[in-house]
Amino acid sequence: MIKTLLLLALIVACAPLASFGAPAPAPKETRPPGLTSGALANRSFLVSTSEGAGLARYFGNGSLDGSQTATRAIIIVHGVLRNADTYFATGELTLHAAHADDTLLIAPQFVEAGDLKGHDVPATTLRWSDDWAGGAPAIAPAPISTYSVFDAMLDRLADRTHFPKLSSIVVVGHSAGGQIVQRYAVVGNGPSLIANSGVRVHLIVSNPSSYLYFGEERPYAHRGCADFDQWRYGFVGAPPYVDAAAAAYERRYIARDVTYLLGTADTNPREWDLDTSCAGEAQGPYRFARGKAYAAYLKRRHPAGTAQDYAFVPGVGHDNRMMFTSACGIAVIFDRPRSACSVAQKI
Numbered sequence: 527m528i529k530t531l532l533l534l535a536l537i538v539a540c541a542p543l544a545s546f547g548a549p550a551p552a553p554k555e556t557r558p559p560g561l562t563s564g565a566l567a568n569r570s571f572l573v574s575t576s577e578g579a580g581l582a583r584y585f586g587n588g589s590l591d592g593s594q595t596a597t598r599a600i601i602i603v604h605g606v607l608r609n610a611d612t613y614f615a616t617g618e619l620t621l622h623a624a625h626a627d628d629t630l631l632i633a634p635q636f637v638e639a640g641d642l643k644g645h646d647v648p649a650t651t652l653r654w655s656d657d658w659a660g661g662a663p664a665i666a667p668a669p670i671s672t673y674s675v676f677d678a679m680l681d682r683l684a685d686r687t688h689f690p691k692l693s694s695i696v697v698v699g700h701s702a703g704g705q706i707v708q709r710y711a712v713v714g715n716g717p718s719l720i721a722n723s724g725v726r727v728h729l730i731v732s733n734p735s736s737y738l739y740f741g742e743e744r745p746y747a748h749r750g751c752a753d754f755d756q757w758r759y760g761f762v763g764a765p766p767y768v769d770a771a772a773a774a775y776e777r778r779y780i781a782r783d784v785t786y787l788l789g790t791a792d793t794n795p796r797e798w799d800l801d802t803s804c805a806g807e808a809q810g811p812y813r814f815a816r817g818k819a820y821a822a823y824l825k826r827r828h829p830a831g832t833a834q835d836y837a838f839v840p841g842v843g844h845d846n847r848m849m850f851t852s853a854c855g856i857a858v859i860f861d862r863p864r865s866a867c868s869v870a871q872k873i
Contacts, residue, residue, distance in 0.1 A: 563607055563608040563609055563637070563638075563641050564607070564608070564609035564610065564611040564612055565611040566583065566635070566637070566641060566642070566645050566647070567583035567584050567585045567610050567611070567633070567634075567635040567637075568583075568585065569583065569584050569585065569586055569589065569590075570582065570583050570584070570648075570651070571583075571584060571590045571678070571679065571682070573652065573670055573674060573675050573678040574678070575668070575670050575674050575678075577663070577668050577669050577670055577674075578667065578668025578669070578670065579650070579667075579668060579670075580650050580651065580652035580664060580666075580667045580668050580670055581647075581648055581650050581651045581652060582634060582635075582636075582652050582675045582678070582679075583610075583634070583635045583637060583647075583651065583652075584610070584632050584633055584634045584635060585610055585611060585614035585632075585633040585635070586614075586630065586631060586632045586633070587618065587621075587630065587631045588630045588631075590632065590679065590682050590683070590688075591688065592687075592688035592689060593630055593688075593689055593692075594690060594691070595628050595691060596628055596629065596630040596689055596691060596692055597628045597629070597691050597692060597693055597694070598626070598628065598629045598630070598692070598693070598694045598695075598696070598860075599629070599630040599631075599632060599683045599689070599692060599694070599695045599696070600617060600620075600621075600629060600630070600631050600632070600695075600696045600698065600859065601632045601633075601634065601676070601679060601695065601696070601697045601698070602614065602616065602617040602631065602632070602633050602698055602699070602703075602850075603633075603634065603697065603698065603699035603703035603706050603707055604633065604634075604635065604636075604699075604702075604703055605699075605700065605701045605702035605703045605799075606659060606701075606702040606799065608635060608636060608637060608638065608641065610633045610634065610635035611633075613633050613700075613703065613846065614631065614633035616846050616847045616850055616851075617631045617633060617850075618631065619847060619850075619851050620850045620851050620855070620856065620859065623851045623856060624856045624859070624860050626860060628691075630683075630689075630692075632679065634675060634676075634679070636654055636658045636659075636672050636675070637651070637652070637653050637654070638653060638654055638655065638656060638658070639653045639655075639665065639666075641653070649667065650667050651667075652664045652666075652667070652668075652670060652675070653665060653666055654672065658672050659672070659702060659705065659706055659758075660709070660757060660758050660765060661673040661709065661710075661713070661764075661765045661767050661768065662765050663765065663766065663767075669766075671765060671766070671767040672706070673709075673710055673713065673714050673715075673767050674767065676697070676710055676714055676716050677714065677715050677716040677719065678716075679716075680695060680716035680717065680719070680720055680727065681716065681719060681720060683695050683725065684720035684723035684725045686723075692725055693724070693725060693726065694725065694726045694728065694861070695725055695726070695727045695728070696728045696729075696730060696859055697710070697711075697727065697728070697729045697730070698729075698730040698732065698787075698850070698859060699730070699731065699732065699734075700732040700733055700846035700849060700850070701732075701733055701734065701735070701799065701844065701846065702734070702735070702799070703732075703846075704731045704732045704733055704734035705734040705735060705736060705737075705758065707729055707730065707731050708729075708731040708734055708737055708738060708784075709738050709758055710729070711729040711731065711779060711782055711784050712738050712775050712776075712779045713764075713767065713768050713770075713775055717729075717782060718778070726783065727782075727783060728783045728784075728785065728861070729782065729783065729784045729785070730784075730785045730787050730858060730859065731784060731785070731786050731787065732786075732787040732788070732789075732846070732849055732850075732855075733787075733788060733789055733792050733813045733814075733817070733844055733849065734813065734816075734817075735799070735800055735801035735806060735813060735816070736758070736759060736801050736805070736806050736809050736816065737809060737816065737817075737820045738758055738759065738760070738761075739755070739759060739760055739809075739823070740760075740761075740772045740773070740775070740776045740827070741760075741772070742754075742755060742760075743823065744808040744809060745808070745809060745810055745816075745819035745822075745823070746807065746808050746809070746810065747808070748804065748805070748808035750804070751804035751805055751808060753803070753804070753805050754804065754805040754808050755805075756805070759805045759806075759808075759809075760772075761775075776827075780824065780828050780832040780833065780834065781832070781833050782833060782834070783833055783834070784833070784834040784835075785834070785835050785836065785837060785858050786817050786820070786821055786834070786835075786836040786837070787836075787837050787839065787849060787854075787855060787858050788813070788814055788817040788818070788836065788837070788838050788839065789813075789814065789838075789839045789841075789842035789843055789844065789845070789848075789849055790814060790838050790839065790840050790841060790842065790868060791814075791841055791842055791843040792812065792813040792814045792842070792843045792844045793812045793813075793814050793815070793843070794812060794843070794844070795811045795812045797812070797813075797844055800812065800813065813844065817836070818836075821836045821873050824873050825873050828873075831872065831873070832872075832873045834872070834873045835870065835871060835872045835873055836869070836870070836871060836873065837854055837857075837858050837864055837867040837869065837870040838854070838867055838868045838869040838870075839852050839854045839855055839867065839868070840854070840867070840868035852866070853866030854866045854867035854868075854870075
């Protein structure tokens with residue numbers, strides 16, 4: 527008995543002091559294994575700009591060359607992994623669940639140079655460095671912004687000689703794809719360029735890690751955070767595509783048809799690809815909180831109202847397929863009544 531007590535005392539004496547204080551914060555989740563950029567998209571589309579031209583790659587259930595029957599187009603945007611094949615598959619499941627006919631599904635792929643290794647593709651294929659998600663210029667064959675690719679796709683889809691029956695374009699992204707869509711909704715020229723075409727552009731921002739703000743205000747303190755207002759959190763250091771002041775972009779943004787589609791269970795503050803930088807944390811502890819805070823931010827700045835709204839998908843976390851194939855997700859994407867959403871309100 528004495529030996530046992532002495533052994534226990536020795537164990538206690540040798541235990542780390544930290545174990546008797548406040549528990550250490552849970553480590554951030556590790557990146558799930560097996561996630562890569564996936565298959566190289568099997569279609570290409572020529573993007574011509576004043577900076578030059580290049581081929582953007584995409585998956586599709588049809589072609590950007592044209593369709594005589596399509597009445598709606600959905601552009602579904604991949605996230606940081608560039609796995610456009612995964613998002614194209616999500617899009618196909620969503621179309622099936624919605625019983626959607628005459629819908630063209632496009633999943634663009636913003637490839638990095640390494641994604642093209644081992645593939646026999648034209649030298650004119652556009653490729654970017656790892657800052658493509660922020661609208662940076664391509665590294666070859668011409669300095670074309672990722673945002674210019676969206677501009678070109680919207681322009682083609684609104685062309686009546688190629689798509690005579692098209693009346694609606696939906697641009698939707700989840701997670702990092704949601705970040706891309708939100709920034710494009712702010713600075714993208716495409717919706718304005720086709721404003722008189724009779725084609726509606728609806729931009730759906732789903733569960734992004736962060737949002738683009740128009741000034742220094744944030745929901746949480748950012749003292750000592752040097753990059754809280756750097757691009758893509760704010761406008762400091764924005765890429766060449768962004769050529770106007772924040773105030774001008776804000777005036778245009780609030781008039782655009784934007785929906786924030788948020789999962790009520792996307793509440794993990796240590797999720798593997800959540801932005802936990804000080805700039806990200808200044809926007810909120812997790813994605814659902816950040817989305818609600820951004821909607822409230824816009825409402826404070828524009829009490830007379832905006833053209834935007836938000837919808838909450840009940841019980842869904844950080845999962846693009848569950849978000850988009852949910853009854854609420856389908857209602858938002860296909861412009862149907864939103865009774866399945868736990869909340870659906872204008873901003």
